[in-house]
Amino acid sequence: xxxxxxxxxxxLVDKPEEVGVTEIEGEQTSVIELKVAKEDLGKVIGxxxxxxxxxxxILSAASTKIKKRSVLExxx
Amino acid sequence: MPVLEFEEKTLDDAxxxxxxxxKLPREQLEIEIVSxxxxxxxxxxxxxxxxxxxxxxxxxxxxxxxxxxEILTEILTHIDLPTVIESEIREDQVCLxxxxxxxxxxxxxxxxxxxxxQHLVTKILHREVGENVSLIVDTENYRSKREMSLxxxxxxxxxxxxxxxxxxxxxxxxxxxRRVVHLALKEDLEVRTKSKGEGNLRRVVIYPVRKGKKPQxxxxxx
Numbered sequence: 447x448x449x450x451x452x453x454x455x456x457x458l459v460d461k462p463e464e465v466g467v468t469e470i471e472g473e474q475t476s477v478i479e480l481k482v483a484k485e486d487l488g489k490v491i492g493x494x495x496x497x498x499x500x501x502x503x504i505l506s507a508a509s510t511k512i513k514k515r516s517v518l519e520x521x522x
Numbered sequence: 523m524p525v526l527e528f529e530e531k532t533l534d535d536a537x538x539x540x541x542x543x544x545k546l547p548r549e550q551l552e553i554e555i556v557s558x559x560x561x562x563x564x565x566x567x568x569x570x571x572x573x574x575x576x577x578x579x580x581x582x583x584x585x586x587x588x589x590x591x592e593i594l595t596e597i598l599t600h601i602d603l604p605t606v607i608e609s610e611i612r613e614d615q616v617c618l619x620x621x622x623x624x625x626x627x628x629x630x631x632x633x634x635x636x637x638x639x640q641h642l643v644t645k646i647l648h649r650e651v652g653e654n655v656s657l658i659v660d661t662e663n664y665r666s667k668r669e670m671s672l673x674x675x676x677x678x679x680x681x682x683x684x685x686x687x688x689x690x691x692x693x694x695x696x697x698x699x700r701r702v703v704h705l706a707l708k709e710d711l712e713v714r715t716k717s718k719g720e721g722n723l724r725r726v727v728i729y730p731v732r733k734g735k736k737p738q739x740x741x742x743x744x
Contacts, residue, residue, distance in 0.1 A: 447600070450597065450600035450601070453597065453600065454597065454642060454646075457593070457650075458642075458645060458649065492645075494721060494722075497642070497645060499638070500637075500638035500639075500641045500642050501638075501642070503630065503635050503637075503638035504597065504601070504635065504638050504639060504642070507601060507628065507630060508600060508601040508602070511601060511603060511627065512602060
């Protein structure tokens with residue numbers, strides 16, 4: 447899951463080296479925290495949060511497959 | 523735009539290789555000659571390879587399709603699902619078709635997941651090539667099925683509008699779906715269509731065209 451978000455985020459931003467993804471795993475739910483450079487924040491969120499929503503959608507599709515839940519948090 | 527360097531025995535060879543790589547005709551490439559290359563004496567002594575630096579003036583759709591396919595493949599490898607992707611070019615659009623084991627996982631509710639994949643691939647591709655490429659992601663013919671049911675819905679609504687002489691509104695739709703509705707009723711001179719609303723709540727309104735008035739079609743936006 448972590449790699450998925452990491453790949454997408456790195457492909458979207460101007461400073462891929464500043465992308466940081468951490469995964470906090472729980473029993474059922476894991477929280478994925480995404481950190482990007484300040485000026486790239488808008489790129490991972492997108493117009494009206496469209497890109498962020500797209501990432502969450504794909505993330506939940508991917509976690510359904512392994513019968514888990516994942517939440518994506520974008521950290522400022 | 524990507525810049526690549528090519529090194530071949532002769533200048534012509536290098537250019538041919540570049541054309542093949544970019545999938546573009548020679549006129550679409552900006553070629554800078556780094557070294558001309560020489561065959562040396564009798565082609566043995568002092569032979570130098572020709573080197574060129576090539577920039578593509580426009581992006582070929584084939585190259586975009588290829589790259590789009592790579593991006594989509596990369597995303598899908600993280601979703602634990604065996605998939606094969608076909609790319610195709612249809613009327614200036616890149617179509618990526620995902621062949622998978624036929625669960626609705628990649629479609630999602632009302633095509634949500636498919637839409638998300640499409641949005642991300644388009645965005646990443648746009649960032650890489652610096653040009654807007656119209657790209658469609660499809661699986662199990664979902665898009666064409668959806669198009670068919672939308673066209674049917676549009677036709678039903680237009681019949682109702684014609685009978686009642688009152689305008690009707692569809693549910694909220696995204697741009698792609700609205701386009702299908704507009705196109706479905708384009709030829710119908712008794713009704714006209716218009717998009718109304720903001721953002722996610724944008725919907726299509728179907729108006730009756732009054733008799734006696736000159737039948738004029740509103741240009742379908744989007």
